Amino acid sequence: MRHLFGIDSRVLTASAVVVLVALAAGADQEVTITNPGFEQLEPGGVMVGWRLVDGAFSDGATLTGDGESVHEGVGSVKVAVKGHGTVTVESDPVALDVGKLYRLSGWIHTEGAVSDPMSKYPTAVPACLSMEALPFTIHSPAVGGDSDWTRVDELFIATAASDRVRLHLGYNGTARGTAWFDDIRIEVVDDISEYISPETVRWSGDGFRYDDQGWIFVHIEGEPYERGFQYGSLMPDEIAEYIRKLGVVQYREDPETGWDTIRFEADALFLRKYDDEYLTEMKGIADGAADAGGEAWERPIDLRDIVALNSVVDIGQLYDALEVTPNSLTGQAFVTPDEELDIDIDQHKCSAFLATGPATRDGGIVFGQIFMWSGYTGMHWNVITDVVPSDGYRLVYHTFPGGIHSGADFYLNSAGIAFGETTVMQTPYEANSTPQSNRARKAAQYAASIDDVERILWEKNNGMYTNDWPIADFKTGEVAILLLGTKEKKLWRTSEDMSPFGTPGFLWANNNPRDPEVRKEYVAQP
Numbered sequence: 001m002r003h004l005f006g007i008d009s010r011v012l013t014a015s016a017v018v019v020l021v022a023l024a025a026g027a028d029q030e031v032t033i034t035n036p037g038f039e040q041l042e043p044g045g046v047m048v049g050w051r052l053v054d055g056a057f058s059d060g061a062t063l064t065g066d067g068e069s070v071h072e073g074v075g076s077v078k079v080a081v082k083g084h085g086t087v088t089v090e091s092d093p094v095a096l097d098v099g100k101l102y103r104l105s106g107w108i109h110t111e112g113a114v115s116d117p118m119s120k121y122p123t124a125v126p127a128c129l130s131m132e133a134l135p136f137t138i139h140s141p142a143v144g145g146d147s148d149w150t151r152v153d154e155l156f157i158a159t160a161a162s163d164r165v166r167l168h169l170g171y172n173g174t175a176r177g178t179a180w181f182d183d184i185r186i187e188v189v190d191d192i193s194e195y196i197s198p199e200t201v202r203w204s205g206d207g208f209r210y211d212d213q214g215w216i217f218v219h220i221e222g223e224p225y226e227r228g229f230q231y232g233s234l235m236p237d238e239i240a241e242y243i244r245k246l247g248v249v250q251y252r253e254d255p256e257t258g259w260d261t262i263r264f265e266a267d268a269l270f271l272r273k274y275d276d277e278y279l280t281e282m283k284g285i286a287d288g289a290a291d292a293g294g295e296a297w298e299r300p301i302d303l304r305d306i307v308a309l310n311s312v313v314d315i316g317q318l319y320d321a322l323e324v325t326p327n328s329l330t331g332q333a334f335v336t337p338d339e340e341l342d343i344d345i346d347q348h349k350c351s352a353f354l355a356t357g358p359a360t361r362d363g364g365i366v367f368g369q370i371f372m373w374s375g376y377t378g379m380h381w382n383v384i385t386d387v388v389p390s391d392g393y394r395l396v397y398h399t400f401p402g403g404i405h406s407g408a409d410f411y412l413n414s415a416g417i418a419f420g421e422t423t424v425m426q427t428p429y430e431a432n433s434t435p436q437s438n439r440a441r442k443a444a445q446y447a448a449s450i451d452d453v454e455r456i457l458w459e460k461n462n463g464m465y466t467n468d469w470p471i472a473d474f475k476t477g478e479v480a481i482l483l484l485g486t487k488e489k490k491l492w493r494t495s496e497d498m499s500p501f502g503t504p505g506f507l508w509a510n511n512n513p514r515d516p517e518v519r520k521e522y523v524a525q526p
């Protein structure tokens, strides 16, 4: 290793200054990055601590140390593309605390840096900073055109204990031109108000809500009625708007009548099947929303509205379920194998995978799921609800305004359990049982193991929303998929026989009911 351009005395002085500044700010507040100011080159001109990322640069892209255009010190890093292209440069690993807030910053100078105007989604940007573990949507503000040295920064919450800084020219698409980077820093940010401005946080008792990049985060806690009241009072307008749209979907010409139909169905079939705990929570949501001015067709939101809102998924499955649910004349009616193969296009819904042990780089669990729903009402599924209940585990789930269950489905709890769901063909309806929305929520609140999730989803199963339920236990590293029919179920788990998967440590769900006993439920039996 040698110092860039051989001016050792200047480099030593600069290092001493950096050390003093770091001590003044609290030595643990700055994350160590190798060669953050691009002052050091290996023999042969290779930049110490930074490199091009394999597979993330186009032909002719270059990374060089530069001593002419610098922000501080004697060197910077210069990246360029040939024509339109892309370059990603990454640092040596940096150590972060998962869940902690950091600020990534640096200086960028560009000449003729212009991104591809034809790239629509994601939107291509010229030069910016990001972290390897962050999704492509999270990066610093971009610098482009002919720009003098410009400071950019980006707050992020660490998602990996070992991450890398990334420097981009042509990110989320291509760009042309040249960019210089210098003085990259990562600092711990202790004050959460730098990320979420206190003025944007709304409170209700111990509950609060804030909005971030299109998502609504709502935290509620306490006894069922108390936490429900917090929930409803924190999003009356969103609940009202979601109700209105569900009414439109049901009956476009007269949405109020459409919604009354859903309310009647939910009241007749499901309201009395919810556990006391969840009915009480929904009563709290209704009262909280009404208290905060939430209205449906100029009357205050009430309990039946919130029960209907939370029963929409169960109701939606009834049409298919009744096709295969027996009555006293059943015996002639059946679904032929050919008909079963002729799966309607809208049967192809959410998909998910689980990987662990031999299927992941570090042996830990990776859980991925996509959610599919119509866009008209689906845009309102932008709520992340965080519940600290008086009984059971803390749980976090992705849902719609006023959802006591996820529906999406995506749950995490403080016992280390995560589970999701992907739809398969609907099995029969079991009228005298508990709604799936109740069972799924209960599993998320009370399960501490894969066995618990299976047991709670299975107990008093009403058969609605026949699903593959991917389940992960982060305490043990085990993952599983539960195919839950109405009278039949099948669990595959990585600690046991995984036939017919045959992929060690890897399970997936793609709307295909793999178990023959569950498939038999598609034929209505007398």
Ligand SMILES: [Ca+2]
Binding pocket: 037, 038, 039, 070, 071, 072, 073, 074, 075, 076, 182, 183
């Ligand atoms: Ca420098």
